[in-house]
Amino acid sequence: MSIKAQSSVTPADRYVAMRLRAPLPDDAPAVLALLVARDIADLGTPDHTLEDLLDDWREAEFSLTADALVVELDDTRIAGYGAVRRTGTLAVVAPELEGRGIGARVLQWAEQREREHGRARHRQWIPAKNLRAQAMLRAAGYLPQRSCWRMVRPLGHFAQATAIPVGFALRPLDVDHDAPGLHALDAASFAGNPGYEPESLAAFCDEHLDAHDLDPELSCVAQEGDTIAGFLLARRRQDEAVGYIDLLAVRPDRRRRGLGTSLLETAFARFAAAGLREGGLDVDSDNPRALRLYERAGMRPRFQLDTYERPSLAATSRRPGLPRPGGSNGATVESSRSRTAAARSPGDGLADPSTPGSRRCRRW
Ligand SMILES: CC(C)(COP(=O)(O)OP(=O)(O)OC[C@H]1O[C@@H](n2cnc3c(N)ncnc32)[C@H](O)[C@@H]1OP(=O)(O)O)[C@@H](O)C(=O)NCCC(=O)NCCS
Numbered sequence: 063m064s065i066k067a068q069s070s071v072t073p074a075d076r077y078v079a080m081r082l083r084a085p086l087p088d089d090a091p092a093v094l095a096l097l098v099a100r101d102i103a104d105l106g107t108p109d110h111t112l113e114d115l116l117d118d119w120r121e122a123e124f125s126l127t128a129d130a131l132v133v134e135l136d137d138t139r140i141a142g143y144g145a146v147r148r149t150g151t152l153a154v155v156a157p158e159l160e161g162r163g164i165g166a167r168v169l170q171w172a173e174q175r176e177r178e179h180g181r182a183r184h185r186q187w188i189p190a191k192n193l194r195a196q197a198m199l200r201a202a203g204y205l206p207q208r209s210c211w212r213m214v215r216p217l218g219h220f221a222q223a224t225a226i227p228v229g230f231a232l233r234p235l236d237v238d239h240d241a242p243g244l245h246a247l248d249a250a251s252f253a254g255n256p257g258y259e260p261e262s263l264a265a266f267c268d269e270h271l272d273a274h275d276l277d278p279e280l281s282c283v284a285q286e287g288d289t290i291a292g293f294l295l296a297r298r299r300q301d302e303a304v305g306y307i308d309l310l311a312v313r314p315d316r317r318r319r320g321l322g323t324s325l326l327e328t329a330f331a332r333f334a335a336a337g338l339r340e341g342g343l344d345v346d347s348d349n350p351r352a353l354r355l356y357e358r359a360g361m362r363p364r365f366q367l368d369t370y371e372r373p374s375l376a377a378t379s380r381r382p383g384l385p386r387p388g389g390s391n392g393a394t395v396e397s398s399r400s401r402t403a404a405a406r407s408p409g410d411g412l413a414d415p416s417t418p419g420s421r422r423c424r425r426w
Contacts (some may be wrong), residue, residue, distance in 0.1 A: 080141070080164065081134040082171065084127045090115055092140045093132065096156055103157040104189035105365045109212075111301065113274045121268045123248040131171050133164050144168040148265070150185035150369060153195075165198055176374060183371050190366035204370035208257065209347040213361040217305075217334040217341055223327035226284070226318045230291055232328060235281040237271050243290045244271070244283075248283060251311035256348045270295055270308055280305055280332045284312075284321055291316045294325040298338070305333030307343035310352075322352075326359050 078346060090112060097110040119126050124147060133142030133155075142164040144153045149268055151172040155165045171186050188195045190209070245266045252258050261269070268278070280296035292312035299306050307329060312322045330341050341361070345352050 079136040080162075080167065081136075082131055082167065083134065085119075085130050085132045085143075087119070087126070089132060089140065091118070093143050096140055096143055096154060099157055100154040104192045105212075107364075111267060111299075117274050118145065118147070119274075121147075121265075123251075123265055123268070129175060133168060141170050144172050146172050146179070148259075150187050151176065153186060160194055165195065169198065169202060173374070182376050184374055185369055185371045187367050187369050190368050196368075196370070199370040202372065205371045207369045207371045209366055209368045210344050211347065211363040212342060212343040212344055212367075213356050214304075214340050214364050214366050215330070215360045215362065217339055220330050220334040224320065224324050226324045226328075229409065230284045230286050230316075230321055230324075231307070232282045232284055235278040235283055235293070235295070237276070237278060240283060240290075240293075241267055241271055244293055244295075247290050247293065247313060248309065248311055250314060254314065255346070257346070273297060273308065275299060275306075276308070277305075280329060280336065280382040282325060282328055282332075282347075284325060286316065289313075292321050292325055294329050296329050296333070298336070303337065303339045304334070305329065305338045305341045307341065310343070322355055324356065330359070359379060 063132070080250075094110060094112050094115050094288060097115065098108045101107065101109040101131075118124060119130070124130075124145075129146045131142075131144040132140050135141045139156075141159045142155045153168040153172055154167065155168070169186075172186075176184050184204070185207075186199060186204070188199070188353075242263060245261075245263045248270075249260060253260075275297040277296055279296040280298060283290055283296050284292040290313075292310075293307040294310045297306040297308055307326070310322065310325060312325070333341050338379065343356070343361070344367075345356060347353075
């Protein structure tokens with residue numbers, strides 16, 4: 063007779079102990095495996111790579127020891143992961159280990175960390191199809207704020223790009239030289255978008271220009287004399303043969319002349335010439351100008367992500383009790399059965415419609 067058959071233990075009781083600790087650099091492959099399993103369950107396709115994860119962990123304003131958490135079960139499997147960034151929190155639980163209080167524990171940790179950062183609001187991005195995460199956040203008083211779509215178009219039969227409008231010239235991206243100009247134009251362009259949050263030059267470089275897969279050859283800058291009128295930053299997702307448009311911006315006083323369309327189509331033409339099979343980007347649902355442009359260019363939604371938010375409780379000076387990496391010393395071992403969920407009564411703070419958001423919605 064098998065042990066399973068002898069026991070009255072239900073699957074939910076199998077893992078009673080969870081250990082919360084900061085990730086170590088060596089945990090990256092296991093954390094990636096968890097993220098990819100979650101992507102497949104919620105999006106139907108992997109949406110993280112090891113290099114993406116390492117980029118995130120390297121960002122100057124992100125502390126791996128304080129802004130990230132892994133949840134280990136008693137068999138040392140990584141069952142949960144949380145990361146608190148300026149644009150919001152990513153919290154994931156292994157699909158096969160849901161329903162054991164892991165998500166509630168990560169949420170509780172993330173809220174504490176967000177309070178330490180002085181954030182006025184708690185915010186999480188979750189895939190629209192993750193109904194369990196939605197239910198947990200709603201039960202904890204979170205409300206949906208905005209959505210974003212991954213939009214894609216196949217490039218197999220991509221025709222030539224629309225000509226650049228008269229008066230503008232396209233030139234290659236020069237990452238070091240262009241950084242301050244692109245940062246300034248990025249701020250001026252996105253300032254009018256709902257939920258815009260200013261970003262320092264260092265954070266802009268960290269997130270966009272230093273990305274491991276930024277491809278200057280596929281990116282372009284539109285000049286009007288000495289002035290940068292617009293730009294497009296493109297990433298080459300080599301494994302998937304996909305060109306990903308990270309940022310597209312046109313100066314407010316140079317819009318509605320066809321420059322945005324021309325930059326987008328130029329990128330598609332370059333992607334196709336480089337042998338990439340698909341172009342993709344993320345766009346907020348409350349950005350109708352951009353949505354119209356993308357739809358006209360043949361892009362269609364593939365999946366949807368939603369942000370959920372709730373007001374933060376008063377900031378507290380209490381340290382989160384998050385163990386430092388490096389052994390069992392600081393680790394907290396907790397029982398998932400005795401853990402009080404982070405849930406609060408629904409609606410304990412109605413969402414502020416002017417709530418800030420990310421200007422593009424790669425979850426990570
Ligand atoms: C989205 C954005 C890049 C579009 O740039 P743009 O240069 O204005 O784009 P285009 O000129 O190609 O198209 C915009 C509109 O002008 C129209 N247009 C294009 N050429 C035109 C012309 N010669 N005369 C009149 N109208 C024209 C287009 O038909 C389109 O109309 P619509 O909004 O009614 O659909 C720009 O608005 C922007 O930078 N926004 C802020 C940043 C942002 O949101 N980026 C996208 C993030 S996902």
